[in-house]
Amino acid sequence: MSGQPPEDRTSPSSRSPFRRWVTPIVVLALAVVVGIAALREPSTVTFEASGPPLPLPAEGQFPAVTQQEFEGILVGQLGTPVIVNVWASWCAPCRTEMPLLQRAAETYGDQVVILGVASNDSPEAARKFLDEFGLTYPNVFDVSGKVRVDLGVTAYPTTYVFGADGRLQATVTGGISEQRLAAVIEGALR
């Protein structure tokens, strides 16, 4: 035990006026930069699925799809809101979302479709990742990388909310919070 109170290293009176203002100014500047980055909304992507409708992959399947097939799956779900979650096995924040999305799939059942799209990844690693979480909602593998390009993915994970009319309603870049996910699903169902 030292028995001594901590030393006074930051007494305002012992510091020059310049040094006294450096920390608050640096913190403020950092907060402004990070705050702008945090509040920035992703640029609007115009994406509308077209083509012949295709069914969702069955539970346990993990098909490699082309851009046309992906669009076909979306067209096949017209009339039901679809939450598309683009993920990769190397993306740590994607781990956060998987149980949340699984819970959403179980909670909303047939009312909402949750569709995972593994992209920019190896099929083996993505499959292993899926098995690890025991997900039951449908997932596909973006084999050509074109799905990612068409959706304008700039970060992993990214979540897209398509309304029942097939129109893209919202994009959430980065990890989606439980509150935001619940809000966008409730909004899409309204």
Place this chain on the structure above:
Amino acid sequence: MIDYGLLMSVIVTLAASSLAMRLRPPRTYNSPVSALDIMLLPGLVGLVVGRLSTLAIDDPRAIGQVSDMLVIRSGVEFWPGVAAAAIVIAWSGHRAQVSPIERVADLAPFAMVAYGTYEAACLFRDGCYGPTSPVGLTPNGLSTTMLPVGLLMGASALAAAAFVRRQSLMGWPPGAVVSSAVALIGLILSVGSIWLLKVGGELSRQHRTSIVVAVAASVLTGSILLLRSRRRVEQVHA
């Protein structure tokens, strides 16, 4: 991808609690000490213990995998983290020959300020939303306005911090100060979690734990204050 929302929350939390310490310096330090010096170690220990607790419960295989452990947004068990931080603060008091419980009671309002600011910073984490309401926030892609429950929880925690600080200055026993701080935060978490939007209707683990902690801490606060008043009466009679 950098989680800017979480980073911003940490910056705002540290800045607010530093400001609070500058305006109302803690009383168990003989000389002014940097707020960062006071908060950094307990905060880090609390974060690590909270994160490890979550992993131990939800995903024990991830313990030891650095990339998984660092994704703190995946979950940090709140109350084990708080307990660990309190133990570190008590230990710092013991080292400085200050009563450990007094040191914890002294810093409790600042911890509440930090918690309240973190909750209010839900604006940056997209985590404020509650039920639809005429006033509030409109998430991107929605036309509905939602009650900013996270902001209200933050404001409540700041008000609770002021109350606890006041009770401390008015001479409440340190044990009662600490337990009332715990009870108030538990209450805020319990009530706020009812209104925060969630996927599925079940109570979360944190919600259930907070209810238990709030009740237990309230009983403890009441017992301490009751004992104190009895002692006073006895002293008067003696």
